[in-house]
Amino acid sequence: MQSLLFSTSSTFIILLLSFWRLDASEKRLLLTDPDVVQSLQNELHALRSKVQQLESSQNNAVSENAALKSKLTRLEDELANLRHNGVPAVSSYIIWGRKTCPQVNGTMLLYSGLIAGKIYSEKGSGVNTLCLPHDPDPAPSDFPISIHGGYFSNIWGAEYQFNYRQIAIDDDPPCAVCQVQRSTTIMIPAKRNCPAGWVKDYTGMLLGAWDHEYASDYICLDENPEFFEGTRSHNDDGRTLYPVRARCGSLPCPPYVNNHYISCVVCSQ
The missing domain is CATH 1.20.58 (Methane Monooxygenase Hydroxylase; Chain G, domain 1)
Known part of the structure; x- marks a missing residue:
């Protein structure tokens, strides 16, 4: 200037x-x-x-x-x-075998549903287990009913394949999706207690597919499982649920014990 x-x-x-x-x-x-x-x-x-x-x-x-x-x-x-x-952080987990969420401070039920997944005899379909809601929404109205080539995937309901406390073989198991006011949740197999500083949401038993069936994921069944009334006389199989045992070899024994069932715990922080 x-x-x-x-x-x-x-x-x-x-x-x-x-x-x-x-x-x-x-x-x-x-x-x-x-x-x-x-x-x-x-x-x-x-x-x-x-x-x-x-x-x-x-x-x-x-x-x-x-x-x-x-x-x-x-x-x-x-x-x-x-x-x-401090902005409250949230996370979620599924409690398998229960219709409601645990009574832990800061825990809220998002929805309850039924356990579902692939049928034990199919190679394909999804491997992971799902918690399906009781009030499903339909697919888009313009989605084709007939798929070219006839290829599709299936999802089935689940059934217990063992007797334990109030459940019996072929009972249909429930599930619930829970939200907690904590930022992280984790399922720890072979433990019944959480690490120091973590909140115990629930404890239970590890479940999976029978070793002669096609594979599925492992889930943590609550130690006090429930079932849907009116399903006890039905044997529809579908996603079959079996308790998981330890097998020694590459899995060290001790500390594990051969043929003993595996516990689990769900923790949040």
Whole structure:
């Protein structure tokens, strides 16, 4: 901006000197000539306007920068306050064999359902066990009923394949999806207690597929399992549930014991 003012002043001085150096034989330009004065005034006014615009732009830039810095500081303070006060984190887990969630502080039932998965005799379909809700929504209305080639996957309900406490073989098992006000949940096989600092949500027994069936995942059945009333006389198989035993060899014994069943615990923190 200073260079611009210097350039403007220099131009004005040179213009004045040029007036004085006019040859005497030529028509003199007098500074009192109204046209000359008006021309110079117009030029000075234009230069002043340009200088003011530059100063205004600079001030606006400074103001905008200050506003952005203020907003950044405010957001950083809000984030620090949230971290200090602690935003409650949540996670979820499935309790297998129960219709409701455990009575643990900060635990809420998201939905209850029925255990389902692949039938024991199928190679394909999903390997993982699911907790299907009691009120399913239909597939999109435009989804084709007939699939090209006739290839599809299946999902079946589940059945207990052992007697234990209040359940019997072929009973249909329930499940429940639970939300906890803790950020992490984990199922630990072969344990009945949680690590220090963790909350015990429930303990139980590890279940899987029979070793002569096609594979499925391992799940932790609550130690006080329930069943759906009216299912005791039905033998539909589907996703069959068996207790899991330890087999020594590559699994060290001790500490494990050959053919002993494996416990489990679900913990959160």
